Amino acid sequence: MTSEVDTYIAALPPDxxxxxxxLRARLKALLPEHPEVISYAMPGFRQPGPKGKMVAGYAAFSKHLGLYPHSGSVIPKxxxxxxKxxxxxxxFTPDRPLPDALLETIIRARQAELAAGYGRKA
Known part of the structure; x- marks a missing residue:
């Protein structure tokens, strides 16, 4: 899947x-054992294993970039x-990336949510 992620990123404007x-390198450092995938048309990282859930994805849009923890309950907390x-x-924007502490807080909150069973069918 890494080649699909490379293709996605290569198609973007330079900034x-x-x-x-x-951001990809920072996420890899936080999620070293997690495979890179394309999910919901955006690059991201999935939990290891055959049924691993998405931990976080990221995407580029015309006026901004976004980090998405694939959960509606992480960011509001x-x-x-x-x-924004x-x-x-x-x-965020290319000239104002997410600080390391905020990125880590978001990723750790998503991992805690997944560890607690978020998204599992009862």
């Missing part, structure tokens, strides 16, 4: 390409200011 390449947020993600 977005640089920003998402950096975290203070992401001064960044939606229920499902946090938005």
């Amino acid at each position: 977005q390409r640089a920003a998402l390449t950096a 975290i203070d992401c200011s001064p960044f 947020t939606s229920k499902s993600g946090v938005l």
Whole structure:
């Protein structure tokens, strides 16, 4: 799947390409055992194993970039200011990337949610 992610990133304008390449490396460092995939038309990282759930994805849009923890309940619980947020993600720009501490907080919150059984069918 890495080649699909490479293709996605290569198609972006230079500033977005640089920003998402950096974000990708930071996510790989936080999620070293997690396979890279394309899910919901965006690159991201899935839990290891055959039924691993998505931990986080990222995407580029015309005016911003976004990080999406594939959950509607992670972002509302975290203070992401001064960044704009939606229920499902946090938005940023190439010249104002997410700080390491915020990125790690989002990823760890998503991992805790998954560990607690979020998304499993009863």
